[in-house]
Amino acid sequence: MSWTGKILRVDLTAGTCRAEPLNMEWARDYIGQRGLATKYYVEEVDPKVDPLSAENKIIWATGPLTGTMASTGGRYSVITKGALTGAIACSNSGGYFGAELKMAGWDMIIFEGRAASPVYLSINDGDAELLDASWLWGKSVWETEPAIKARHQDPLIRVSTIGRAGETGCLYAAVVNDLHRAAGRSGVGTVMGSKNLKAIAVRGKVGVGNIRDPRAFMKATVAAKKVLADNAVTGQGLPTYGTQVLMNVINEMGAMPTRNHRDVQFEGAKDISGEAMHEPRKTDGKKNLVTNQACFGCTIACGRISKIDEGHFTVQNKPQYWGASGGLEYEAAWALGSANGVNDLEALTYANFICNEQGMDPISFGATVGAVMELYDMGVLTKEQLGIDAKFGSAEALTHFVEITARGEGFGREIGMGSKRLTAKYGHPDLSMSVKGQEFPAYDSRGIQGMGLAYATSNRGACHLRGYTVASEVLGIPIKTDPLVTDGKAELVKAFQDATAVFDSAGVCVFTTFAWTLSDLQPQLHAACDESYTMESLAVIGERIWNMERDFNNRAGFTHLDDTLPKRLLTEPAQTGPAKGLVNGLDKMLPEYYQVRGWNAEGQLLEATRARLSL
Template sequence: MFSVAGKVAWIDLSNKTVILESTESYKNFIGGRGVGSYLVFKEVPERAHPLSPENIITFNTGPLTGTLSPSSGRINISTKNVATQGISFANAGGYFGPEMKYAGFDHLIIQGKAEKPVYLFIHDNIIDIKSAENIWGKDVWETEELIKEELSDEKIRVAAIGQAGENLVTMACIMFDRSRASGWGGCGAVMGSKNLKAVVVRGKGYLELYNPESFMDYNSRIWERILNTDTIRLFHEYGNLGTSGAGGIFGNLAQSVRNMEDEIWEAEKTLKMREIIFKEKYEERKLADFCCPINCSRFYHIKEGKFSGHKLEALKTNVYRAFGTNIDLSSREYILLANEMADRYGMNCDSLSAVVAWAIDVYQRGLIDEEITGGLDLQWGDGDLQLKLFDIIAFRRGFGDILAQGVCRASQKIGRGTEKYAMHVKGHGICEQGIRSHKGWALGIMTSPIGGGHLAGAPNTEQRRLSPELGMHYFGVPTAGEPTVYEGKGKLVAWFDKYKAIADIAGVCLFATYWMDISFIGPNDFAELISDATGEKINGKDLLELGEKVVNIEKAFNTLHAGFTRKDDRPPYKLTEIPISSGEFAGERLLPDKWEKMLDEYYDSHNWDIKTGLQTHECLENIGLHDIKNRIEKLGKLPSQEVNCCKKVTNQ
């Protein structure tokens, strides 16, 4: 096999055993999220709690990971989702993915639970299970330093959990190379539940490509295309904030404001957050992940004031929203500090913001009081309070123990009408912008199999105002670039569901794809690169079909493990009832009747049952998932033939 390391490792922490298998066994799913979702579906029984030894956590590289194709440093993590009980997948950048392949492994499947804290050291085809007792209790940054010291190797790549993962906090994530998060689904807590503090890789191997000349020829043309766009110029100038940041250089862009109550932040606050201020005041250098032409990250140094001396990699747009606008906090330094604390403790910014903003919101509405908060006076825009809340959440102290369960469960536990203000999808906290006005974007977030987030089917075409001609040409949807139009968005999101799965399968960052700019990597480009790299001839249509198959495996997992149906694809109260206050999209909200029609179109595009939102016999048979069809059918979770007939009538 080409462009792969060739080995898959099954690591059982309970028995301290490692079994090797050939990567060839999984070639039908190519790699990355495709293999990860398949393994989680196949290996995790329905009765398994996400934090039990029966759950598995998988580390997956793709066929392009570690090659010279653009932004090809991704590592996918798939497991059972702590917040939703359904599927979880997320990927991170940095250098870990390529290093894992150079160390000899394409996929790691970690199961069981170690008796005492351990970390895995994977180096040149060897896997050592080492004691982590001396680093348990340390934060992510300290952990990386201590392991480097212990192994006397500065070049190792570390994926670690912080105290949040150790304490099984629902929002815990895995941090790679200190600051690159695999954030969704509580995967850090899954590692913590296995007493697994870190996975460390170091490899001196290399990848052999099937046709390196052809690969490099095609690859250099893609690099040229990417580098020759306005999108890339914004990234290079201002980093991640450059494309959808504070709005300083674009005007007043949508944000998530005060627990997503609104999407327009007051102008005087927005102006303090302009991209150019971060650049001039804090930027020390630009940073990029492995082989990335985009360079979306920055290294900041706070040189004066209360937090003088702090240095960190920052600031992603979603972090700015999560720890700034959604908390109504307009202090740049406090936002940067919150970024650092979340990285060190290992907590996902979106779901952390969801629970912190909800707590302030319901306190301000008088639904909870200081008796519940443990004496904390929860006010908007209080930077010290935010840091204090991070602290008590990560260590599950007092009120923090309730918040550590995530916004959905915390609101259910407290009750008192606070559930209405919990911003979550399928039980997973969210923090998003433009979600009332951009209908396709909203649909992609609500139907995401991992419980919200914009990394599944949410398209970017509305933000980019794609012309009707281009919308028609690329997606068969002339309204693809019209934010407030509902029609066509079901079809558009279904297309992006499968397309974004391809990027995750290949091991490429979504910023380097069509999702960000239609001059970037499209399905046919992926097919050319994968064919040249692996020697397995494939075209863009085949890849989209594989994407559809993977999306269906994830959907089936959710049906069996979490029981999600159509009702779970609807937006929370605030988005349907509280309109945007001002600006270009003043008055916009998600209208329930139009939402239902958009859902119909979405299910129909996937060939799912319109009435229930579940998969159908026909759909699963057509894409060759016979075993999965039988398993769902046996449990009575496939709509009856009668319902399918109704669907056909409805569609005519």
């Protein structure tokens, strides 16, 4: 079995840490990470809990393949009730922290209560203790990680932490590890900050040696790595351009949300694309992109490491930002760029640096700025209120806003509420491009119809990583479907959602699904964990996880009325590109989706569905 069989329960109120055995029946039924931690969470927490109260819990979880030789086996997730949404939140991160936690001998950490003053958790293999973090409070991610390593005199410690955004209550604060890998969405960092929990520092030397069938596991992982290497996306596109390979592709097909979804194509997309990151700058002849980078055990290496032009207005006289660090990925480049009409690549890189440094989701931040710029364009917000001229396309406004939002200062506190609360406060709630309070990622659902249904039904609010039908509708993976039609999309979305739940729970990266199907993952889980993992059982587990999350949200107060899209996407047709004249056809897709899910017309699980999935 590739589980360690052990979880760490930390009572922040009492200041205690204790080990307890993993519930192996649950582990087999929910695999690990997203599925297993959510099972623990929904069994222990009242769905009506205030996300920022001491009664809420927050869980760090690995999967059974985390820390193994499986490609991309470095993932971990943070599970809680989201501060931004009030829905179930599971935010996934790469880097090296997850593998280190597993190698220290832990499958999961469950935090309960609230510390009276700032603390951090120190784990050294089987030893765990809460230590004073008052000396770290107020420090950025970039300051906290090296400070902890220096205090413990161990450069190999891995750190998962919040920055100032998580301390000041920005509702989409992230949890960041390895300086620029993040459990980024839904406000998991806000929940962490509300508990006075600054960081988790882990050093693991135990390793992961409990593979059920090592010979079969090695054979399965070698075969799976070859599939990744031979695939055009995972073997060529992502290593070369990262997720930014999509910028020009999505723009050309008329699905690039631009200026708060007013438009579906951005005239400046080429200036902020993956290709642009490779081109020498006119100012200094150097490239924005320094190199690519891989997370633990990853054979894809889609990560970007970038360096800002030292003469750019954002970093003049700021040498702390002159070094190379985590560069733009597609979602961040879109949210900071196209969503606001900004085509200044260096300004976007700077804003992304600040999001990493202070622990803030660049998607929700950038999309909220898009709403602010539209309100400014309408005259609802003024220069006096904002402290700057905030026209669409202003790199100066974007970078000003990222600084004050990360610090929780001035109008930045309002931007930190997210677009749903901000637009409602100023009388225009329809301008929030969000579902369940979480802002959209980088695909306009008028140009990619299936993504509209995926957004509307996502259990954690608008999200591309819960059912990435772009793979099928745009890239033809595993089959090509027409992005402009609604037929068959209910079945497609369900299939993607269920399969993704399995990959997330296994401890591998969802980007493997550009090349892998469950038939590539199943032999790895079968050899590593339990011989009962068959294709059929994994399909049921994925569906079980999805329905468990849905049931929690229903009990938390969400209804079928929350499975919707902003009025703009349902009533304002796209003006350019292949989707010209189209709105999203959610009204047709949603009833079909409920039917294939085994739910009633109100979006509630039927008793027959509960019984079939053992819920």
